[in-house]
Amino acid sequence: xxxxxxxxxxxxxxxxxxxxxxxxxxxxxxxxxxxxxxxxxxxxxxxxxxxxxxxxxxxxxxxxxxxxxxxxxxxxxxxxxxxxxxxxxxxxxxxxxxxxxxxxxxxxxxxxxxx
Amino acid sequence: xxxxxxxxxxxxxxxxxxxxxxxxxxxxxxxxxxxxxxxxxxxxxxxxxxxxxxxxxxxxxxxxxxxxxxxxxxxxxxxxxxxxxxxxxxxxxxxxxxxxxxxxxxxxxxxxx
Numbered sequence: 001x002x003x004x005x006x007x008x009x010x011x012x013x014x015x016x017x018x019x020x021x022x023x024x025x026x027x028x029x030x031x032x033x034x035x036x037x038x039x040x041x042x043x044x045x046x047x048x049x050x051x052x053x054x055x056x057x058x059x060x061x062x063x064x065x066x067x068x069x070x071x072x073x074x075x076x077x078x079x080x081x082x083x084x085x086x087x088x089x090x091x092x093x094x095x096x097x098x099x100x101x102x103x104x105x106x107x108x109x110x111x112x113x114x115x
Numbered sequence: 116x117x118x119x120x121x122x123x124x125x126x127x128x129x130x131x132x133x134x135x136x137x138x139x140x141x142x143x144x145x146x147x148x149x150x151x152x153x154x155x156x157x158x159x160x161x162x163x164x165x166x167x168x169x170x171x172x173x174x175x176x177x178x179x180x181x182x183x184x185x186x187x188x189x190x191x192x193x194x195x196x197x198x199x200x201x202x203x204x205x206x207x208x209x210x211x212x213x214x215x216x217x218x219x220x221x222x223x224x225x226x227x228x
Contacts, residue, residue, distance in 0.1 A: 004158075033216060042220035043159075043204065056215055091158070103149065103161030104216070 002026065004107035006092050012113045013082055021077040021110045025094030030072050033095075033104060036088040043091065049075060050097070082114045117141060119207045121219035128195050129227055135191045136222040138205030142186035146209040150179055150190055153221070154201040162190075162203075195226045 005024045013019050025032050034046040045059040049069040060066070064082075069075040079086055089111050093104035120139045128134050138148070147166045151159040163172040168183040176193045192199055202221040208214050 031214070035218070043206075043218035045216055045218070048215060050214070058215065093159075103164050104151075104159075105161070106158035108158050 004092055004094055004105050006090075006107040006110050008110060009108065010111045010113075012115060015084060015114055016081055018078065018080045019082055019112065021079075021090050021112070023075045023077070023092030023094075023107060025073070025075070025092070026105055028072075028096070029094035029105070030097050031095045031102070031104075032069055032075050033093045034067055034075070034077050035091045035093065037091065038085075038088040046077070046090075079112075082112075084114050087112055087114045117207065117209070117217050119205055119217050119219035121203075121205050121222050123222060124220070125223040125225070127225045127227065130196060132195050132226075133191070133193045134195055134224070135189050136203060136224075138188045138190070138219055140186050140188075140205075140207045142183055146207070146214075148181055148188050149206040149208060149216070150188070151204040151206065152201045153204055159204060190222075192224070195224075197226045197228045200224055200226045 004026055007022045011019055030051045032049045035043045036046060037043050047060055047067045048056040064080045067077045089109045091109045092107045095102040095104045122137050149164050150162040152162050153159040163179045165172060165181040170181040172179050178191045179188060181188045190203055202223045204221045205219040206216050208216045
């Protein structure tokens, strides 16, 4: 079946511009996670959605970052007034639920470069 | 701040060698531990999810153990093959009203033919 998809696969933007990244989770997956990996660093948790519950936004690095998810479908991660330190690979993952025994399925990522 | 530590940072082995790496975490924050494998230019792929102290999981030549009391997990690869070359990520999942996941920096494995 279809896996997690993300778009765009690559995005180059100028400092100060806003960008929007999209994630399509696997159908039926109620939990959705956003992570990023900056060069030379590990995966960094950004935000987590579980069904219609309030999202866990504790990993968002600044108020320039926001994310939305409509029901159990598509999610968008928005970065306003991008900075060079926002350059990273942004990964989305989904799972059947937020339950601890469910593995996460990752998308291919969006590589964001801020010039 | 919760830290998930992985060691070594990288590892070079010969084909056929068996190897293992470590993931350590604060035992008081344990809820579930995941291992993922991340090949270059691909997405991370789940290997194991473990929740109980003493859990052992196996998938082919790869196995993992979990000690929640002392806060560590080992990943073992028996008879390494070049296709095992990847970054192996450990992730701790804990409850904060949801199930936040914190990843370690990974162990980068290089298997030489």
